[in-house]
Amino acid sequence: MPLTFCPNCSNALTISKAPPTSRYPAGVNRFECRTCPYQYALDRTYFERKEMKRKEVADVLGGKDEWKNAESMPAQCPAEGCEGDRAFFFQLQIRSADEPMTTFYKLPTEDSPPRTRKLDALDRDPSKARRR
Template sequence: MLLFCPACSNTLTVSRSDYEDHHPNGVNRLQCKTCPYQFILNKRYYERRLMKRKEVEDVMGGAGAWDNVDQTDAQCPAQDCGGDKAFFYMVQIRSADEPMTTFYKCTKCSTRWKEN
C-alpha cells in the first residue's frame, strides 16, 4: 500500500517515531521527506486484497489464438499421431535478448507443444 502526503502529494515513508518515552517498544510513523508532515502509527494498519488470477488463455491469446495462423512442416510429438504438419505462432515471452517462443498445434490430432 502506497500512501501520499496530504500537504504536498509526495510519497510517505515509514520511520521510527521520536515518541519512544511513552511506548517502550517504540512507535513508527509515516513521514514526508519534503515537508514536515508526519503521522504516528499507534495501532496496526493493514489492507488485504484478493488478486484475480489470469487464465492462461487470457495471457496467450484465448480461444482465437489459433485463428489465421500459418502452417509449417513439423513432426507431432504424440507417438500414435504421425502428423507432419502443424499450425504455429511465435511470441516474445522472455527478455528481448532471448529468442522468441514458438507454439505449435498438430493439424491432425490437435496436440500442442512449444519450442524455445
C-alpha cells in the same frame, strides 16, 4: 485513516519508529516526512479493508482460437506412432527486437503435444544458434 502525504510539502510520508518518551516508553510508530521536519505519531492501530476486483486473465497467445487462422506446412510428427503430416504454426516476438521471432508449432492430431516452441535461428542453421 491518518495522512499519507505531508501537509507541508506534499511528499509521501514514510513509517518509522519514534524514540521512547515518557508517554510511550517502548516508542511508537510514526509517519515522517523525509524532506521536512513533519512527524505524525501513530498512537493507535489503523487499518483499511479493501475488496479487490479480480480481473479475467487473458491468454496472451489467443486462447482456444489461437490456431484458428494459423498457417500450415508439411511436417512429420515427432511422437511415436503419430501419423501427422501437417503442422500449424505462428510466429511471435517474445524477446527483444534484436532476437529472432519465436515460432510455435502444433500438430492437429490427438497424440501430439499441445504446443511446441522452436526458435527461428535454430530452424535456419543450428551451428549459428547462440548458446544460452
